[in-house]
Amino acid sequence: MSHSAFTLVRPDARPTTSPTLAPEPSTEPGKRPLLTMTGISKSFPGVRALNGVTLDLYSGEVTALIGENGAGKSTLVKILTGIYQPDEGEIVIEGRPTLLPGAQAATEAGIAAIHQETVLFDELTVAENIYIGHQPRTRLGLIDWAIMNRNAARVLDELEARIDPTMRLKDLGIAQRHLVAIGRALSVHSRIVIMDEPTAALSHKEVEELYHVVERLKAGDRAILFISHKFEEVFRLADRYTVFRDGSVVGAGEMADVKSADLVRMMVGRSVDQVFPKTDVAIGPTVMQVRGFSHPTEFADISFDLHRGEILGIYGLVGAGRSEFAQALFGITRPSAGTVTIEGKPVTIRRPSDAIGAGLVYVPEERGRHGAVLPMSIAANIGMASLGRTSKAGFLDLARECQLARTYAERLELRASALNQPVGTLSGGNQQKVVIGKWLATEPRIIVLDEPTKGIDIGSKAAVHAFMSELAGAGLSVVMISSELPEVLGMADRILVMREGRMAGILARTNATPEKLVNLATGNETGAAA
Amino acid sequence: MTVLDTGPLPAEPAPRSARASGGSIPDRLEGRASRIFLRWEVLLLVLAAIVFAINSFASPYFLDPWNLSDATYNFTEKAMIGLAMALLIVSGEIDLSVASIIALASVAMGAAAAAGASVWMLVLIGLGVGLVAGAFNGFLVTMVGLPSIVVTIGTMSLFRGIAFIVLGDQVYNSYPAGFEWFGQGYVVWAFTVELVMFLVLAVIFGLVLQKSTFGRRVYAIGNNPMAARFSGIRVERIKFILFLLTGVMSGLASICLTSRLGSTRPSIATGWELEVVTMVVLGGVAINGGSGTILGVVIAAFVMGLVTFGFGLLNVPGIVMSIFIGLLLIAVIALPILFRRVMAARRSTRRVAA
Numbered sequence: 001m002s003h004s005a006f007t008l009v010r011p012d013a014r015p016t017t018s019p020t021l022a023p024e025p026s027t028e029p030g031k032r033p034l035l036t037m038t039g040i041s042k043s044f045p046g047v048r049a050l051n052g053v054t055l056d057l058y059s060g061e062v063t064a065l066i067g068e069n070g071a072g073k074s075t076l077v078k079i080l081t082g083i084y085q086p087d088e089g090e091i092v093i094e095g096r097p098t099l100l101p102g103a104q105a106a107t108e109a110g111i112a113a114i115h116q117e118t119v120l121f122d123e124l125t126v127a128e129n130i131y132i133g134h135q136p137r138t139r140l141g142l143i144d145w146a147i148m149n150r151n152a153a154r155v156l157d158e159l160e161a162r163i164d165p166t167m168r169l170k171d172l173g174i175a176q177r178h179l180v181a182i183g184r185a186l187s188v189h190s191r192i193v194i195m196d197e198p199t200a201a202l203s204h205k206e207v208e209e210l211y212h213v214v215e216r217l218k219a220g221d222r223a224i225l226f227i228s229h230k231f232e233e234v235f236r237l238a239d240r241y242t243v244f245r246d247g248s249v250v251g252a253g254e255m256a257d258v259k260s261a262d263l264v265r266m267m268v269g270r271s272v273d274q275v276f277p278k279t280d281v282a283i284g285p286t287v288m289q290v291r292g293f294s295h296p297t298e299f300a301d302i303s304f305d306l307h308r309g310e311i312l313g314i315y316g317l318v319g320a321g322r323s324e325f326a327q328a329l330f331g332i333t334r335p336s337a338g339t340v341t342i343e344g345k346p347v348t349i350r351r352p353s354d355a356i357g358a359g360l361v362y363v364p365e366e367r368g369r370h371g372a373v374l375p376m377s378i379a380a381n382i383g384m385a386s387l388g389r390t391s392k393a394g395f396l397d398l399a400r401e402c403q404l405a406r407t408y409a410e411r412l413e414l415r416a417s418a419l420n421q422p423v424g425t426l427s428g429g430n431q432q433k434v435v436i437g438k439w440l441a442t443e444p445r446i447i448v449l450d451e452p453t454k455g456i457d458i459g460s461k462a463a464v465h466a467f468m469s470e471l472a473g474a475g476l477s478v479v480m481i482s483s484e485l486p487e488v489l490g491m492a493d494r495i496l497v498m499r500e501g502r503m504a505g506i507l508a509r510t511n512a513t514p515e516k517l518v519n520l521a522t523g524n525e526t527g528a529a530a
Numbered sequence: 531m532t533v534l535d536t537g538p539l540p541a542e543p544a545p546r547s548a549r550a551s552g553g554s555i556p557d558r559l560e561g562r563a564s565r566i567f568l569r570w571e572v573l574l575l576v577l578a579a580i581v582f583a584i585n586s587f588a589s590p591y592f593l594d595p596w597n598l599s600d601a602t603y604n605f606t607e608k609a610m611i612g613l614a615m616a617l618l619i620v621s622g623e624i625d626l627s628v629a630s631i632i633a634l635a636s637v638a639m640g641a642a643a644a645a646g647a648s649v650w651m652l653v654l655i656g657l658g659v660g661l662v663a664g665a666f667n668g669f670l671v672t673m674v675g676l677p678s679i680v681v682t683i684g685t686m687s688l689f690r691g692i693a694f695i696v697l698g699d700q701v702y703n704s705y706p707a708g709f710e711w712f713g714q715g716y717v718v719w720a721f722t723v724e725l726v727m728f729l730v731l732a733v734i735f736g737l738v739l740q741k742s743t744f745g746r747r748v749y750a751i752g753n754n755p756m757a758a759r760f761s762g763i764r765v766e767r768i769k770f771i772l773f774l775l776t777g778v779m780s781g782l783a784s785i786c787l788t789s790r791l792g793s794t795r796p797s798i799a800t801g802w803e804l805e806v807v808t809m810v811v812l813g814g815v816a817i818n819g820g821s822g823t824i825l826g827v828v829i830a831a832f833v834m835g836l837v838t839f840g841f842g843l844l845n846v847p848g849i850v851m852s853i854f855i856g857l858l859l860i861a862v863i864a865l866p867i868l869f870r871r872v873m874a875a876r877r878s879t880r881r882v883a884a
Contacts, residue, residue: 330760332759332760351762351764352759352760352761352762353762353763353764355762356762362760364760369754369756369757370756370757370760371757371760372754372757373750373753373754373757373758373761374753374754375753375754375820375821376749376750376753378555379557380746380749380750384746384750384758384761384763385761385762387743387746387747388743391742391743394742394743394744395737395741395742395743396741396742396743396746402557406555406557409555410555414555416555417555417556418555418556418557418558419555419556419557419558420557420558438761
C-alpha cells in the first residue's frame with residue numbers, strides 16, 4: 001500500500017494502478033448522465049438559494065451553468081463539493097445515489113472543483129501543490145518525492161503543460177498557476193470537474209490555453225461543469241447549458257439549439273416591471289458632475305452627470321470596478337485623476353468625512369464588514385455619522401440620539417425589539433436598513449448604494465426599492481450599483497455600464513434592454529455593434 | 531414563489547413585541563436582574579471585597595487608615611496609565627512602551643533638576659517627554675501603518691535604552707523643594723495627592739469614554755475599524771490622539787513616581803507595562819478591543835493594589851509576587867473570554883427556547 005492516497009480516494013471504483021489520466025472505459029458516452037441532481041433545494045435564513053434544481057452532467061461533455069450573481073450557482077457548487085448539504089433532493093453518480101457529507105466525500109466521489117481563487121502555496125513546489133494533503137508516502141511514512149514528482153509530471157503532461165514539477169510555485173505566472181490548480185483537481189482522479197469562472201483573471205492568450213485544457217479534459221471523458229458569465233466562451237466550449245434564475249432552473253438543453261439572445265432572456269426573465277415600485281420623478285437640475293475620474297489600477301476615465309431626483313444605475317460584472325469607483329468617490333481610496341463638482345462647487349474628497357460634509361454618502365456592499373458595527377446598538381449605529389448633531393460640547397445627548405434613531409428606524413420600517421439591541425442580532429435586511437438609516441440621518445444630497453439588496457430577503461428587497469423611489473421623490477440623487485439586471489432595469493432612470501474599469505456606455509431607461517446591458521457589460525461583439 | 535420571508539411586507543400582521551404601541555420601537559428592553567449580577571464590574575467588586583476581608587483577617591495592621599493610604603501607592607501611578615491604556619486597548623491598539631516612557635521622562639526631569647529647573651519646569655518636562663514619546667508611537671502606528679504591538683516593543687527598548695545611555699549607572703537624586711508634593715503629599719487627611727489625582731482623572735476618562743462622542747468613536751473603531759472609517763470617523767487621527775494621551779499619562783506617572791522615590795535610575799518602573807495591561811484587562815477591557823469600562827479598570831486597580839499590599843503584609847517574597855502577576859494576566863485574559871462564551875451560550879439557548 002505504498003499509494004495509499006490513491007486507494008483512499010477511490011474506495012468504490014475500478015482499481016487504478018497508476019495516476020494517469022487515461023480515459024475511463026465509458027459505456028455509451030453522452031447517453032446516460034454521469035451525475036444527476038434532482039429536486040435539490042437549499043435555504044438559508046431569509047433566502048431560498050436553490051429551489052428544486054435539476055442538473056445532469058455527461059462524461060465527455062461540457063455543461064455550462066449560466067445565471068446572474070445570486071442565482072444560486074455558487075450554492076450548487078458548494079453542494080457538489082460537500083460544503084453545503086441540500087435540504088431536499090438527490091444526487092446520483094453512475095446510477096448510485098450518493099451523499100456528499102463533506103469535502104472529503106466529494107473528492108472520493110470523484111468531484112473536483114477549480115475555484116476562482118484556489119488556494120495555492122507560493123513557497124511549495126509544483127508537485128507539492130498538486131499533491132497537497134495526499135502526498136505519496138514511502139514505507140517509512142515520509143513523502144516519496146520521486147514518485148510525487150513523477151506523478152505530477154504525468155498529470156501536467158496530460159494537460160500539455162510544460163512545467164517542471166520541482167519548481168517553486170512563486171516562480172510561475174498566473175496561467176501556469178491555473179494549470180497547477182487544475183492538476184490538483186485531476187490528481188485525485190476526478191471524473192467530474194467544476195470550473196467556476198476559470199477565465200476571470202486570465203489574459204487573452206492564457207484563456208486560449210485554458211480552452212485547450214478544457215478540450216483535453218473532455219477528451220479524457222470527464223464531465224465538466226463550466227460556470228461563466230461570458231457567452232463567447234460558453235458557445236465555444238459547452239455542449240449543454242443550464243440556466244439558473246432566483247434559485248430555479250429556467251432552461252436547459254443543448255448549445256446547438258440555442259442562441260445567445262435566448263440565454264440572456266432566460267437569465268434575466270421578463271417580470272421586470274411588476275416587482276419594482278419605480279415612481280416617475282421629475283428629473284431636476286444637475287447635482288453632481290464627475291469628470292475623468294480615474295484610479296491607478298482599478299478604473300479609468302469615469303464621467304457622468306447626476307441630477308436631482310434621479311436614480312442612476314451602475315451595472316457591470318463582478319470585478320468591473322464599480323465598487324472601487326464608488327469607494328474612491330467617497331474618499332476611502334485616492335483617485336489618480338478626475339474632478340467632482342457638487343452643486344456647482346468643485347469638491348476635494350480626501351476622506352469619507354469630506355464626502356459626508358459635501359452631502360455624498362455611500363452604503364457599502366459588505367454590510368457586516370464596512371456598513372455596520374455589528375456589536376453596537378441600533379441607536380449607536382444610526383447615530384454614528386451624525387454625532388455632531390446628537391451631542392453638546394462633545395458629550396452625547398443619548399435622548400436625542402434615540403430620537404434620531406427612532407425617526408429613521410420607523411421611516412425604514414425597521415423590525416427590532418429595542419433600539420439598544422446590537423445590530424448583529426438583526427436579519428440581513430434589517431441590518432441594511434440600519435446602515436441606510438445612518439446615512440439618511442446625515443441628510444445627504446447624494447446617496448450611493450452598492451448592491452443594496454444583495455443577500456437580503458424578497459420582502460426587505462421590496463422595502464429597499466420602495467424607499468429608493470421615495471428618496472428620489474424627496475429630491476435626493478441616488479446612485480445604485482447592482483449586478484441584478486431586473487433591479488437595474490426596474491429602478492434606474494439611466495444606467496451606466498462598466499466593463500473592466502471603464503465606462504462601456506450610458507443608457508436611458510427607455511432605451512435599455514437586458515440584452516443591451518449584458519452585451520455592454522460582457523463585451524459581446526453582436527451587442528457592441530448595436 | 532416560496533420565499534422564507536422575514537421582511538416587513540405591508541400585508542403582514544405586525545409582530546407582537548416590535549410594534550406593540552403605535553409602531554414605536556422601545557429604547558431599551560427591560561433589564562433583567564440577572565444581567566446586572568453577571569456584569570464583570572460586579573464580579574470584580576466581589577473579588578475586591580474578598581481580598582479586603584482576607585487581608586483584614588491576615589494582618590492586624592491592614593485596617594489602619596494610614597496603612598491603607600500607603601497601600602494605594604501600589605497602584606495609583608500604574609492606574610493613571612491604565613486609564614489611557616484602557617482607551618487605547620478599546621480602540622484595538624496597545625502601548626507596551628509606557629514603563630520606558632516613565633524612565634525616559636524621569637531621567638529628563640532628573641537632568642533638568644540637576645541643571646536647576648523649577649518644579650513647574652519639571653512637570654512640563656515630564657509631561658512633554660511623555661507627549662513626544664506618545665507622538666512617536668502614534669506616528670509609527672497610524673501614519674507609517676505598523677502594528678502597535680511591534681512598534682511599542684521596539685520603543686520599549688528604545689526609550690529605556692536612551693535613559694541608560696544618558697544616565698548609565700548614575701543616580702539623580704536632588705530635586706527642588708515642593709517637587710515631593712506629587713508623590714508624597716496629602717490633599718486631605720489620609721487621601722494622597724496621587725490617589726485624588728487618579729480618582730479625578732478616572733472620572734474624566736470615564737466621562738470621555740462612556741459619555742462623549744470621542745468615546746463613542748473609540749468603541750466603534752475597536753469593534754470594526756473598517757465600518758468606522760466607512761462612517762466618516764477619522765480612525766487614524768483618533769488612534770494618534772490615544773497614543774498621545776497614553777504618553778502624557780505615562781509622563782504624569784513618571785512625575786509622581788520620581789517625586790515619591792526622590793531619585794531616578796534608568797531601571798525605574800521596570801516591568802510596569804505588563805502590570806498596567808494586566809490591570810486594564812482585569813478591569814474587563816477586551817484585549818482585542820471594542821469593549822470595556824473605566825469603572826472596571828478602577829476597581830481592578832484597587833484589587834491589584836490590595837493584593838500586592840496583602841502579600842507585603844504577609845512578607846511574601848518578590849518572586850512570588852511576580853509569579854502571581856503572571857498567573858493573574860493569563861487568568862484575566864482567559865476569564866472574560868470564557869465568561870463571554872458562557873453568556874453567549876446562555877443567550878443562544880434562550881433564543882432557541884423563544
